[in-house]
Amino acid sequence: MNTRYLPYLLILPSVLFLLLFFGWPVLSAFLLAFREGEGWGLGQFRRMAQDLYFQDALRNTLLLTAVIVPLQVALALGMALLLPRLGGGRDLFLYFWTIPLGISDLAAGIVWLAIFTERGYLNSLLHALGLLDTPTGWLTYEHPTALFLSVVAAEVWRATPLVLLILVAGLQLIPKELIEAAEVFGATPWVRFWRITLPLLKPSLQVALILRTVLAFEVFAVVVALGGRNLPVLAGEAYFWYADYQNPGVAAAYAVLILGISLAATFLYLKALRVREEVYG
């Protein structure tokens, strides 16, 4: 066998698979969403936008992302910077902190349901502290803020470890000499963090932000497990339009909207956190 063609032969199955099951569906989602009767048009989007749940779903999804992602990055950064100070306990703590990585969004939603439900552990704790007499349902339509915060708690708990791993991997790439040199020149820990660690961590931060934002825009099972449709989100609406209303067109319009904001966010991060070549010298 000629080795010139061997690599292409080896990647061919993956490329074909990705074209068929990734490229085609993305194109096809657009076709579905812009289909109108026999021709093309914005009818599906109009139906989507006129739906009772649409505005809430869009607002909730954007708000959730805006709250969850920065919280996760801040927490993960704190945890990542804490690790080197733990000496021999580092690996054990890292192991514990990454446990939620393997937990599905549905399971995470149910786990936190056990805490936030009417007779759940949070209310029991509040009762023990004398702050609450009778069970109160937080996950209802009447308490949108409480429901919102429950989703935030579950999502931050579930997906912070992913950010943590990316940031820890990034921190390991920063040469120790740089930080030691800054120490020799009398830079305080605060200055060292802002002037050395954070700028050099930019590539990892970028990756973590893109990944988490895209995933946050499609938040679904956590929300459904905690509050059903009491807190509408975009991916949830796509599901309900497809499964309950049997309308793939409007569902596809939701999907295209999610894709649109995902790509816009990715583009923004790439622009705003541009990694300049000279950072690497």
Added chain:
Amino acid sequence: MRVWPWLLALAFTLWVLLPIYLIALSAFSPREAVYAWPKAFLPGSLSLETLRFFFGVEGVWRATATSLVVAGLTVAFSLLLGAPAGYALARFPFPGRDAFRVLLILTRAFPIVVLALPLAVLFLRVGLYDTPLGVALVHTALTLPFAVLVSASLFLSIPKELEEAAWTLGCTRTQAFVKVVLPLALPGLAATAIFAFITSWNEVFAASVLTLQNKTLTAYLLTLLDESPLPFKFAGGFFLVVPALVFLFLVRRYLFTLWGISHR
């Protein structure tokens, strides 16, 4: 040594572990305890009643079996398609290699919601709708980019010289790969397989959209959420979490290869 980093680290650990403890406690409590007010934070009377009730509900075992089949197929597809491509990325500096890498990383920016809906429509037409194979194909679309990138970094970590030595000793390319490279890559490939397994086991949206009767466990639980009582949900949630715990223990050495590196 100062104390506050340890206190902080313990607080983070408690934050991660406490919810898992509470769902386990709920799953192993009898029915009355699940509905009790106020709830006890320490196990009073442990029982298997709630879990037994969960597994006694019609369809749970079947959905579990479907989940296992789908995850198994996903693992097989990911490795069979992904490992050769990873080997190509690691060993050959061929034109188009960077483009292929970019294509793989680009897939991360696309939400699964976009894949699942058109594929459901397509699968209805070609007879793959509501089959484990159809769900496994979509799950493979999610795991394949990972499998390629992770196996590439695995093969890169195996010195090329070992392979070349085997060639000079009379092995063909294939023999050298099977006898020298594969045994060394096996633990890492196993970790990749477990990763694909858990991704498939956990996935909810595509599995829900692509099935009707033959639901995976997550999809089945999702349809039952509205009508099922709390003990059922808690037992189900706990049962979903268990493989995740086992999985993380098995792949702990490869955490960074699986998540840290593959995102670059």
